[in-house]
Amino acid sequence: MQRSSLFGTAFVLVVAALLAGAALGRQDLEGTGPGTYCEGKRSSLGCVPFVQACLCGQASVSSPEPFNVLASDLIPNSYGVLMYGFAKSDAPFHGGRICVKSPRILWPPRLAEDIGFGACTGVVNVDFNRHIQSGADPFLTLNQTVYAQYRFRDPRDPAGYGDSLTDALAFTVGP
Numbered sequence: 001m002q003r004s005s006l007f008g009t010a011f012v013l014v015v016a017a018l019l020a021g022a023a024l025g026r027q028d029l030e031g032t033g034p035g036t037y038c039e040g041k042r043s044s045l046g047c048v049p050f051v052q053a054c055l056c057g058q059a060s061v062s063s064p065e066p067f068n069v070l071a072s073d074l075i076p077n078s079y080g081v082l083m084y085g086f087a088k089s090d091a092p093f094h095g096g097r098i099c100v101k102s103p104r105i106l107w108p109p110r111l112a113e114d115i116g117f118g119a120c121t122g123v124v125n126v127d128f129n130r131h132i133q134s135g136a137d138p139f140l141t142l143n144q145t146v147y148a149q150y151r152f153r154d155p156r157d158p159a160g161y162g163d164s165l166t167d168a169l170a171f172t173v174g175p
Contacts, residue, residue, distance in 0.1 A: 041096025
């Protein structure tokens, strides 16, 4: 049976561009764009997974462009969830840091696509604009600040909790 890609060729090209440095890095969270904060938890493969926003749009209640929230340096073929909320945190959790304050909204588990560039080659991409515009969360409105972090399965977690965490991304929903 042939394995089908979860994301397709366009996604792999976006990931390649991100890995080449075309992604948003740590920014001043008081600025206009998304920025990262908090620290990711080192995985059993020795990598620290991270989250970033793709330069292909902004969080928006109306834009047809995607706003991709991408997690990289994950354990390939591991399952994880995107958690988001409306306040940030920086508290100890499972040997790492939980960066989103409760209550947290959890997306359904997703499989980390293996893009095959080394040991920590798993990536997951979520188009957050689709979620905003779906109306599924009535709190995702214009000018709402959102804090997001991925949590993934890591069966060989040295801390013994069986998971790994990315850093976190803060962004504000625009028009």
